Amino acid sequence: MHTVVTFDSDGLRLAGALHLPPNLAAGERRPAIAVLHGFGSNKDDGMVQLATRLFSSLGYVVLRFDMRGCGSSEGELGKVLCEDQVSDTRNAVSYLQSLPEVDPAKIAVMGHSFGAAVAVYAAGVDSRIVACISSAGWGDGEVKLRQQHAGSAAWQRFEAMVEEGRARLARGQSMQVSRFDIVPIPPEMRSNLPAGSFMEFPFEVVESMLRFRPNAVVGNIAPRPLLLLHPADDSVTPTEQSIGLFRNARMPAELHLFSGIDHFIFSDDNRAVLNLVTDWLHKFFPARQAPLEAA
Template identity: 50%
Template sequence: MAEEPISFISDGLKIAGSFALPASRSDGLLPAVVILHGFGSHMDAANVKLPAKIFNDLGYATLRFDMRGCGHSEGTPGRLICLEQVEDTRHAIDYLLTRKEIDPARIAVMGSSFGAAVAVYTTAVDPRVAAVISASGWGHGSRKFRGQHHEPGAYEKFVEMLAEAKRHKAETGTSMMIPRYEIVPIPNRLRGHVLERSIQMFDADTAQSMFDFEPENVVHRISPRPSLFLHSASDSVTPVEQSVAMWTKAGAPADLHLFAETDHFMFSEANERPRNVLADWLKSYFPAR
């Protein structure tokens, strides 16, 4: 696998990325997969790099990148707006279409967590995407937050925080900043997956954007292109019902796999089953050759 640092422009911002060709390749144009990182993370996260290696080993080109405001990309740090991330992903596809090695009819998108929500929405609205893979994803922001803030009174406190942020912006003209784990709680045992250079403080507009984002309402537009939904059966971060609901609303062909002995960061954990399921699904629905 030969990685190439690249960049592309999205809404006037320079987006940093990494493009890789498979180590061994046959003649002809290659299929490619765009891999999206999670909430406030970056393209060097393990649940981005490890899937990228799987794809490269199987004969796919890959493109991973830092969303605007994340990692080494331009943009306001901590301001992550869902539809803007969709635009970054669509511009990543624009970039792939400039590469002479890539088959323009065989570009897929994969995301984890927040990146999975963006991947599903992007695929629904962009017919250039041939297939989508969602890992530990979500499709309905307000219902997701209710499941994540599940302690008595926690969801009501979260909603009041969003209302307070709106009042603050109306009065001051500036956005209130919110710590990462007040938006998306993560158990202490999993916080080691939140890597250095991940964002820790977020513009309140980020939380409101996520609250309002509902990819499950457009997921039906993906069919007849294939979709794969992967989720831990006991996800400590994103409720499993989020992937179940998206799969229920997706048209055929759509596959759903729930895994025991994994948690939210399934591709950077020890269990091999998600990787094996991914490889088998690719052979049937998005083969490298």
């Protein structure tokens, strides 16, 4: 069960779904987790809903929401700028802090892929976020895109697209770019994209990704805990990106690589990931305080 909610982000109304834990007592405040969707996706993404069910079952208040320009939220459709999504995440934290069911000092964020990069950056610049989980995220947009467009011919095609997009912007025009010209995904994996995902984006999205560097702020998260998850062989977001985040982070930070799964790491079948996340939360960000032992 959830409640349909809206909240303000820089003058735009964002659409969300608020999930309260089933055993929440009257007047009780619980820790909360905001779950961030991926690139051009929405709050109804299967990964988002799976993470929401997990966190709610563990006793957290959970907010999943559509970033501006996505799903049912206001904003220019498909204009998913990294910096705007960081602002949306911080405004989601402010919304959670305003709720009587939420402990305002205990709010975490979790994101996958694009949403993971946003989660890490938001935690790096906003100390109100007291824990962060990144799934198949990235730390340096330009390096990531170079890795994704591997080989001189592929990178030259990408550079030609960037040159054309910049020339059009200089003339006051925009340009739509295919999702797969920005982030290549093997054809056999494209069916895993969430329903309602955008297939084209304005060129400004490419520029935003090129300049976005969570690596620059991930070290600021400490001493708050950070959990980095990534497939050991990721054909969408290179595994080296989470390794780079870990190298730039400070303790307490953990990096876990998983074999036998490619990019879409959260699934009901992947109990290893779900169990690890559950144990990490119990250790670093418990939903409820353990009862004091009798003297």
